[in-house]
Amino acid sequence: MNYILDPWPWYVSGPLITVVMALLLYHGKTFGMSSNLKTMCTMVGADKVSDFFKLDWKDYTWNLFVVAGAIIGGFIGSHYLSNDSITNLNPTTITELKDLGFNNIGAQLVPAELYDWDAVMSTKGLALLIIGGLLVGFGTRYADGCTSGHAISGLSSLQKPSLIAVIGFFIGGLIMANLILPLIF
Template structure:
């Protein structure tokens, strides 16, 4: 049975699971989003004494902390117990694109050349992570939520601001992929 779980699952199972979860959340009047967990954690840590944004009743959002805890546990289980040690399968075009940027595909989901400790602790890697983190944090706050909150929960609830945000996420992702990323590596 565990060997069956180690195989890639069809995409439609994830879609069905997301639809089921969203149906339950809508039924119970809840909204989903990862960035709201960060706000709740900061509030628990006492940030509400200094910043008004964090001054709210976090106990009303404690159910959402279970989601983030489950995501961390699920990621751990999938990376340890369900890991199949087979190299991921990328198209030859993607491998060629990576090589044109000087990135050697090593069969891992996260190439060690980009995500290894040597890369992270280099000046360039540190700077990319720092600037990227600041931009993601600013963008999440400015957009009123993260990609999961807008793309899954907001679109499910047919919120126009979420549609605009998701369109912006895609435009930003395309711009990063084709206009900025090739010059970073």
């Protein structure tokens, strides 16, 4: 077993997330990616257009390191710490994905049919990005946070709105995966 290239087991990554959340809670901070977008919009002057962005963005610059860390960590993980093993998927899932037109299922982290440049720059791909981006942006604003903020930060501090939001995220994911995705492909 190659511990550097294999995914970290839950008993390593779970406690690490717990330590980070405990430190954030101790210092009165919350975690979430969408709050970074609000900070960045405020930094470039969105507070002049909408009262929603009226905040002292300098108080939130610490959270921008989370974005930088996610980008840098994702790059390092995908380029230097990845192995080329095929993801072990349920045979039923493989059959269903093949029926939808996906090839090389499990061979890559994300399917090329959705994420390579030809797919993204197609009319269908651009439409999916624009519509999906608008829906995610609306949902994040309506729920007052994103999946990471509610599921990690909100649930760890026992917030009832976060529990409701996370239940909604799961229901939405099930609807997307089982009802809408087959219609798109």
